[in-house]
Amino acid sequence: MDLSVVIVNYGTFELTKNTINSILEYSYPFSVEIIVVDNASPDDSLSKLRQYFNDKVKFIASKTNRGFAAGNNQALKIVDSKYILLLNSDTIVWENTLADIYNYMENNPDVGACGCQVLLEDNSLDKACKRSFPNVKNSFFRLFHIPTKSKDDNYNLNDLDDDGIYEIDCLTGAFIFTRKKVLDDIGLLDETFFMYGEDIDLCYRIKDANWKIIYYGKDKITHFKGASSTKQKPKLIYEFYRAMYIYYKKHHAHESNFLTNLVVYLGIVVLCVLKLFLNIFKKKN
Template identity: 35%
Template structure:
């Protein structure tokens, strides 16, 4: 059978996030002739020994070194044979209808060079990088100096994230996020893949720009939602992260801008990076992969559970809305976590629900078949992943952890 869709995922030390992602891809790809290619950038978390047996339908490529995002994507794409290419981050979750919806949209839109989707983070907040404008000199300066943040919905000052365009409606936009970027193979072959000069960050802006230059349009599609655990699978706010991010912006400017605009933009980029470091905003944060022993917590995950929602117990009651059939609950002391296990949910239903919750609420997430809980930094204090261990009574409670 001819492959319709090739999904390229690059991973680096995110095996539990990748496991969750592949489980969601498996469901979303039903009814579509799909191949999934994972390029692992020399992870030291046993990704290539742990996951292949759990996902025999996935082609795993061990790069042997950390090639960076752009070069690893290109390596995976050379093995792809689908009519459409989807670049997908490993810390994403697709709704059951995501692939069907976005393929239908791009097939019905002849001038589409690439399509991105409505993205939310793990706590349900809309991610503004789902749609962006080109970083022109003025747009970039407005963002770097903070005017874009002060006037996020302005057509002039907020153009970096196109804040004047409703995220609830589909639009032709200029820049899409590399976390989810779908291209027809014909377009990909015409414009080329990602530029290897970008190690990480900026490569999606560059590719989006080249698609526009080739005469196509980029579309933000609001008809489906995905979760992107943005910033929770990598160590951000470190000196290394700042250097990598702003170096990528510098590469883009040197490639596409010239003269005074280039000088001004490059100066603004490195002044911004220096200001972050000098102000002490950038600190090396611990990102331990084990649960904190300082926070007692009881977690129960049933085989037919789909999600685990965590909230805080306050004097006035429970700060978590009951969702679905309550399977297990353990109430701890006031201010500590209460964990509810919910049943019979689809990912699409979960995404709809989480967007109705107050921003910043602690959360934990679980899928049937996965071997870890994914949570917010606030929920887990100093960790984002909790591996699950078999319990004494696997028939009723197959996995659980108790600290």
Template identity: 30%
Template sequence: MITVTYSPGRYLRTFLDSLPSATTHNIVVIMADNGSTDGAPEAAQCDDVILLPTGGNIGYGAAINAALREVDRLGIGNDFVLIANPDAVFDPNSIDQLLECAARHPRGAAFGPRIREADGSTYPSARALPTLSNGIGHAILGGIWVSNPFSRAYKDDLNMDQEREAGWLSGSCLLLRRSALNEIGGFDERYFMYMEDVDLGDRLRRAGWTSIFCPTSVITHAKGHAAGSRPRLTLKAHHDSAYRYQADRHPQWWQAPLRWTLKLGLQLRSVVALQSELRRRNQDNHEDR
């Protein structure tokens, strides 16, 4: 298992404590640490939990790739690697359920569990790949008209009870087939954070592999606890990644006006989103006082 840590705090211990009941297999956890300052990764080290300092905040995909190289160096790898955020909590038998799901799909490369939110609802973690139409429509309308048709098409969450193919799966927890991951060269390190899981799902699909949603496997995820504390960084990174994803898929010279329009539109949206978030936080702080 690989997890990327960045001052994970109390979440890391809860994450590690949930693993023994999640599988009958022995697990070695590689913590690719991107510069934690809270001491939590150091405190968690033991025989089966290995701390791998990456040298700084190098980004999510780059940290995963560094950990994969460490797995190969140590010779502890096998057919699968499980990638999970350190704020996830695994239900009993959830990892074994992912492995059983993988056994049913020999051309499956990525396998994702049902993700339970704090209120008990299911997060739409198995989504369609974004197109220009549903991506732009979701970006513009998602925050003001939740049930708009563009968001519905993109979230693809009408059936979250059936084992099925998806365009991409949330990177908060992914079981990945090493042969498929090696074939496409791992994660794209140009994505500092956000969209690296979308890009992964698309590149796997283009290489002839599938992504499978496995709802019998269940985790709980305290999503965004670290990212939410740094809105200036994370909102910019999110919009930069959205542009990179679409620009990579529209690379022709005659598509340059489209890329320029996307870049400008996403930059403006990033500014608006940041101002809205800062206003919300200021209002919350005022009400708390």
């Protein structure tokens, strides 16, 4: 197999169905398989997906939900394709996107992972699709909306062309096109992360192993993220800030002194508590 597309489903039959159909809608000059990992959905979405797609899609049913990283890893442990695409279940893949990125990877053997332009439902750019690695300094600038002309402090890379092709630090987990050889080299997703942060950690390890990460802005997907004005589940808020803590401790704590680390950890806790408090007053979905 040339390409394995891995999608994790958790109670999102309609969204997952549309994501898969956006891939099956087109033909490709290479072989493609789609593997759906159901993370112990609390509804009948798995049975409905199986009935709808029959033998067009491979399914893995988890007995428990151990998180997004663990769900993906169940498929990654069994695939034997040259390339792997980690794809969110709430996306629509545009025509030519897979073919163009496949060809780019074929022609650039030093590239370990590639992403594309990710558009939100309102057609604005999801800034997470091209970014620098987070650190204490650029996180401070981003948190307090302080403008900077320094490339080192520009987390969202706003100065770079959205339609361009260039090397970056980090992609979004909604769309990561990588080589199996890379995962064989650096390992699978870190299951310490439950839902957030595993994409940043994966990209960090890819770059650390001297592979390039490329933003391919000529092709697109649409990502139906939840609106920021709606109420979030406290569990998701907690996991978001927990991921910050795990990532910083794993990759940056050793670079800083005790006081700096203490300030960072306390900052994460304060932000988490504040977010949980503000979330109380947001409207429900």
